[in-house]
Amino acid sequence: MTPGLRDTELRRIVGARGLAAPRVPASMASYVVGLSCRACCTTLPATRLTNTCPTCNGPLSVDYDLERVGGVLDRTTWASRSPTMWRYRELLPLSDPAGAVSLGEPITPIVPLADAGDGGSNLVLLKDDGRLPMGSFKARGMAVAVSRARELGAARLFAPSAGNAGAALAAYATRAGLPSRIYLPESTREPFRSWPAALGGETVFVAGTIRDAGERARAECGGDGWFDVSTLREPYRVEGKKTMGFEIFDQLYGRSWPDVIVYPAGGGTGVLGLTKAFAELAELGWAEKLPRIIVVQPDGCAPLVRALEDGEIRATPWTEPTTLAPGLLVPAPFGSERVLEAIRASGGAGVSVKDAEIVDAMEILQRRYGISASPEGAATFAGLRVLRDKGTLRGGETVLLYNTGSGLPFSINLLRASLVAAPEP
Ligand SMILES: Cc1ncc(COP(=O)(O)O)c(C=O)c1O
Numbered sequence: 115m116t117p118g119l120r121d122t123e124l125r126r127i128v129g130a131r132g133l134a135a136p137r138v139p140a141s142m143a144s145y146v147v148g149l150s151c152r153a154c155c156t157t158l159p160a161t162r163l164t165n166t167c168p169t170c171n172g173p174l175s176v177d178y179d180l181e182r183v184g185g186v187l188d189r190t191t192w193a194s195r196s197p198t199m200w201r202y203r204e205l206l207p208l209s210d211p212a213g214a215v216s217l218g219e220p221i222t223p224i225v226p227l228a229d230a231g232d233g234g235s236n237l238v239l240l241k242d243d244g245r246l247p248m249g250s251f252k253a254r255g256m257a258v259a260v261s262r263a264r265e266l267g268a269a270r271l272f273a274p275s276a277g278n279a280g281a282a283l284a285a286y287a288t289r290a291g292l293p294s295r296i297y298l299p300e301s302t303r304e305p306f307r308s309w310p311a312a313l314g315g316e317t318v319f320v321a322g323t324i325r326d327a328g329e330r331a332r333a334e335c336g337g338d339g340w341f342d343v344s345t346l347r348e349p350y351r352v353e354g355k356k357t358m359g360f361e362i363f364d365q366l367y368g369r370s371w372p373d374v375i376v377y378p379a380g381g382g383t384g385v386l387g388l389t390k391a392f393a394e395l396a397e398l399g400w401a402e403k404l405p406r407i408i409v410v411q412p413d414g415c416a417p418l419v420r421a422l423e424d425g426e427i428r429a430t431p432w433t434e435p436t437t438l439a440p441g442l443l444v445p446a447p448f449g450s451e452r453v454l455e456a457i458r459a460s461g462g463a464g465v466s467v468k469d470a471e472i473v474d475a476m477e478i479l480q481r482r483y484g485i486s487a488s489p490e491g492a493a494t495f496a497g498l499r500v501l502r503d504k505g506t507l508r509g510g511e512t513v514l515l516y517n518t519g520s521g522l523p524f525s526i527n528l529l530r531a532s533l534v535a536a537p538e539p
């Protein structure tokens with residue numbers, strides 16, 4: 115039996131609550147009852163622009179009146195609506211869903227990878243978020259965060275980015291009619307380097323990693339109506355990322371429900387999005403057996419995997435991080451306690467893979483299955499063999515690989531050449 119997440123445990127981790135009272139929904143169209151901090155139990159209204167917890171500076175989470183949602187929807191309602199991420203609007207935070215800033219976000223396909231198991235007995239599926247606007251899952255979080263920020267009166271938006279988040283922020287902010295500024299590591303390669311500016315954002319290049327870019331951004335954008343949409347430093351990007359879990363539920367529940375989800379983690383916000391989605395589904399009584407979440411990181415920057423292996427409650431910053439997967443070059447993930455707790459509570463684990471294995475996986479996915487996977491997404495395929503060798507993946511289990519981005523911005527040949535130039539750590 116899979117040690118699925120228990121409902122109460124999930125709620126404790128992600129702060130999902132089915133509050134009946136006393137907090138009042140922001141509007142009748144919204145089921146949001148407020149924001150809360152899991153670390154110190156501070157609660158506050160969701161009706162103002164807010165970044166982190168005013169008491170302890172921890173991430174804030176959005177609470178819904180799930181009882182009321184359960185009263186107006188049943189398990190099949192969403193599937194009958196048009197196939198975009200906005201079909202989950204009751205569990206998204208907009209007061210007015212008609213005000214959503216959208217670039218046309220489709221429900222992304224889940225494709226079976228025949229014989230991916232090297233002769234093993236596992237059914238291997240891949241969810242392909244490379245088909246979202248700007249080619250990555252970052253569209254989910256940014257679509258919701260930008261929509262909500264505009265609704266609450268933000269004048270300008272900024273965030274650090276390894277590439278994909280920057281493109282998504284610039285695209286959604288421009289669509290919303292808001293200026294955006296994206297802080298990128300100086301080492302960011304094309305097309306991610308010039309993409310945000312081409313999409314109407316302003317770019318600032320910073321020496322070091324995304325951590326340094328984030329510090330510079332927060333130092334420079336203190337006033338003037340700038341609003342920080344960095345990962346976990348505002349409550350709504352995670353809400354958009356929940357749609358990954360809602361779609362998996364919509365697409366696979368009662369069919370090929372996954373025992374395991376393999377996710378490429380940088381900061382790990384996607385893990386929190388998936389976990390919060392499953393917690394809310396459990397609270398609604400719609401899903402019981404929840405998948406184990408396994409994170410994959412490159413062995414040149416694997417702070418979450420190391421913390422999982424060493425039994426640490428928070429990740430220790432990784433010194434001299436290196437990987438060719440830009441979105442996984444996150445040496446000091448903010449909010450790592452929650453990410454680690456969520457993975458552990460799911461019965462999950464972490465594995466690391468070599469950059470060379472990631473490039474091989476990109477090539478196999480492309481040639482054998484016609485799937486264009488980013489290095490981050492391909493890392494999940496590379497992780498399959500390790501999971502099987504370690505016995506983490508058991509025979510007969512269904513495993514869902516999460517491809518978080520398209521491989522189109524990358525050249526496999528150039529990535530291979532850079533491997534030779536900079537040998538593995
Ligand atoms: C394609 C891709 N995959 C994965 C990640 C890591 O995301 P998370 O913050 O959920 O760990 C990123 C972040 O930049 C990314 O761009």
Ligand SMILES: [Zn+2]
Nearest residue numbers: 151154167170
């Ligand atoms: Zn707090």
